[in-house]
Amino acid sequence: MRVGMLQETGRVVVQEAPRPRPAPDEVLIRVAYAGVCGSDLHAFTGTHPFRKPPVVLGHEVSGTIAEAGAEVTGLQVGDRVTVMPYVSCGRCHYCAQGRTNICENKIVPGIGGWQGTFADLFIARADITYPLGPDTSLVQGALAEPLAVGAHAVARGGVAPGNDVLVLGGGTIGLLTGYAALRAGARSVALTDLYDYNLRVAREIGIPHAYNARSEGLEDAIRRDYPEGLDVIFLAGAAPVLVGQATRLARRGGRIVSTALFDGPVPVDVVAMTLYELELVGTQIYQATDFFRALAWLNEDGPRLERLVDHVMPLEQAHEAMTLLAERREDVVKILLQPENER
Ligand SMILES: [Zn+2]
Numbered sequence: 001m002r003v004g005m006l007q008e009t010g011r012v013v014v015q016e017a018p019r020p021r022p023a024p025d026e027v028l029i030r031v032a033y034a035g036v037c038g039s040d041l042h043a044f045t046g047t048h049p050f051r052k053p054p055v056v057l058g059h060e061v062s063g064t065i066a067e068a069g070a071e072v073t074g075l076q077v078g079d080r081v082t083v084m085p086y087v088s089c090g091r092c093h094y095c096a097q098g099r100t101n102i103c104e105n106k107i108v109p110g111i112g113g114w115q116g117t118f119a120d121l122f123i124a125r126a127d128i129t130y131p132l133g134p135d136t137s138l139v140q141g142a143l144a145e146p147l148a149v150g151a152h153a154v155a156r157g158g159v160a161p162g163n164d165v166l167v168l169g170g171g172t173i174g175l176l177t178g179y180a181a182l183r184a185g186a187r188s189v190a191l192t193d194l195y196d197y198n199l200r201v202a203r204e205i206g207i208p209h210a211y212n213a214r215s216e217g218l219e220d221a222i223r224r225d226y227p228e229g230l231d232v233i234f235l236a237g238a239a240p241v242l243v244g245q246a247t248r249l250a251r252r253g254g255r256i257v258s259t260a261l262f263d264g265p266v267p268v269d270v271v272a273m274t275l276y277e278l279e280l281v282g283t284q285i286y287q288a289t290d291f292f293r294a295l296a297w298l299n300e301d302g303p304r305l306e307r308l309v310d311h312v313m314p315l316e317q318a319h320e321a322m323t324l325l326a327e328r329r330e331d332v333v334k335i336l337l338q339p340e341n342e343r
């Protein structure tokens, strides 16, 4: 089988690898689509904290089960599935609290010998492999993982019915967080981004208040539409300037949720945080509940969410896909790689 291997920073090579064999509690998945994620881009540019070359990139996936280990129950060869791509230890302090997403011993594709999804075939434990809903296409299924990130961020933000929500940054995660906020009952969701294209995608998935972050008077424009400020604000872009925008635009008692990975520490106006009882919380991937929610939303609303997918490229072009994202030579939100397995 073929894999998309990051051989060194800035270079992905598609090469042959041995066909993996599932352990008794694992399944072998024939990859239909593998999503390219911001974290793959970090690995590609050499800025990822632990994904270092040589490594098979990718953790977002949809596909069909090609082989099931002897102990696997509830999943059959041919099932259309996606994977919640991490394994928690079940024993640490955080797992004991149900906070599996911040497990001390968490294993993810790209470490510990677990090869990523940029491949013809992908191995996953059966207990993190979920069937797609009957109305979910394989393209839509590849969005389950980033949508679960949005679902968890919205849970961390405590978005409640009637809230006004602002998402700063309209890439895949920002867009899907905005969508998740709508599903959580937000009265209104606003979003900012540097690119008009991303703002258009935002509108198309149901986020009407989309502001270009380059425009002068951005904060005034948002304040005109939301004179009271916003209840929950998501930092979905890694620009330090967004943190100041968030503390200025938050409503009293509001909550700021950091989902982006900044390059380093960023100053925060703690005076505003004190005076107005603002809260700042982090959010990290997802738990199984978030993943189930994402799967349900995809099954109800797949065609709308699919609007994010603007590029489907063959696995052979994994390197081109990474450079397209890194250099942004054209409008792009979500790229899926397609191995085009012989069926
Ligand atoms: Zn991802």
Ligand SMILES: [Zn+2]
Pocket: 088, 089, 090, 091, 092, 093, 094, 095, 096, 103, 104, 105, 106
């Ligand atoms: Zn643990």
